[in-house]
Amino acid sequence: MKKLLLSLILITLALFSVACSGKSGDAKDAEGETKHIKIGVSGTDTRVWDHVAEKAKKEGIEIEVVTFSDYVLPNTALAEGELDANSFQTVAYFDEFIKDQKLDLVPIATTIIAPMAIYSEKYKDVSEIPDGSTIAVPNDESNMGRALLLLQEAGLIKLPEDFNGLGSLEVIKENPKNLKIEPVVAAQTPRVLPDVAASVINNGVAVDAGFSPTEDSMMHENETATPYINIIAVRAEDKDNETLKKVAELYQSEDTKKFIEKEYKGNQIPTFVPLEKIGW
Template sequence: MRNTTKITTAVLAVGALTLGLSACGSDSDAKSDADSPLVVAASSVPHAEILGFVKDKLAAKEDLKLEVKEFADYVLPNTATQSGEVGANYFQHKPYLDDFNKKNGTTIVPVATVHLEPLGLYSKKAEKITDLKQGATVALPNDTTNEARALQLLAANGLIKLKAGAGSEATPKDVTENPKKLKFKELEAAQVPRALDDVDAAVINGNYAVQAKLSPKNDSLVLEAAQGNPYGNFLAVKKGNEKDERVAKLAKLLNSPEVKKFIEDEYDGSVIAAF
């Protein structure tokens, strides 16, 4: 078992509220002492697993002390990074970060892109998308960028059409054609896999699919194309901490041949190295 520290959402929420978003805090909030551990917030699968591999197998050769804290949602890793509770995070893609920074006044910036988790459409009631019945209910992640991404997946596979220019902020209101009269159930991304038994189909983020023992490669009805995909997940820090020696070491290791091989061996196409 990899040595990671699990933090419950409830406990972290209290910490986040106590510390606040304090963008006005100094860059020294995240310790820059090269001798102290770099604390990285991460989703459990696959991010914390990849970091666990780096910690166990690679960090020593770079004299890097690494601590991994697992978070259960998509908000607290950024607020914890902004406040200095952690020194970096690894869980998100650029469209999500751009939207988060805009809405919350945070100053998180990407450092090194590591992998892609293809978004997929899953169902326990249909074996292919043409089996979806009229009026079928489809669960979608409800955060702005991932909901748009889910709708774009449905559009790319002919289930709906979206208004021209809807882009990365598309919502069900931007659906202009819906021949199957699909109904959409919007849920927090982490909750979507748990709703799979109660809906006709669900668009699930790759990390949550893997965590729910689903194989994007083998179990999805349709899957995002990897080529030209803007949703690569990256190591990120509060602006001003990009040159922290520990961050630079971790970025180098996350883009190493060893990590690429680990991703290929461990996830069998459900997670794809993006470097």
């Protein structure tokens, strides 16, 4: 009877242990290295991570991709231990979010940039844009700021050295061509193309409108647009986790780079730069 009671207690404890293993980081080997990891992404497009997961299997790493429908939960779920990593956000968004929410998260690798670009139905090069003409930009602060930075990179305007990335017409320091910068709802930026000299269009909006930033634009962001590079983030305590570092390495491989280029045809650009370059 005592043996039976002891057996029941041991079985109960075992079942309790399994039930509690739903959180990330619990499936570890004897060395403490995570072999099954959960990575959070936003949206339903998991093509790149499915590709990386296939490669990870050969390394003895099982990747579970968890999808979210917003840009908040992937970070809070990571901070609370429901995920081992996430991959969905730009450096600018990440820095602001962890500051506001006081989360102890860090990036361990860069991934891609979904480039904002300048499009025109009238001109092929930004140098052809005439004095006094109109350029449309998204009207929300974040995307307008990003658009203004791109216009500065194009040599059309100049912003203050301490520009904080939040857009408004007042921040334009120099406008040698006396361009009229016209803020419009982001979704309308492709539709106003017939009426303006050029329009600065978000990647997602441009793709939905049938444009490719690398094939159809006058100019698009590249790896110099460091605030808008996407990252893989983890909890600070896991920044040296060998398994997570290996996953980052697999993402930043030449094979994955070619997969992204072939699959997205310029709508996403592999951007593997050192963390120091993004301020970390």
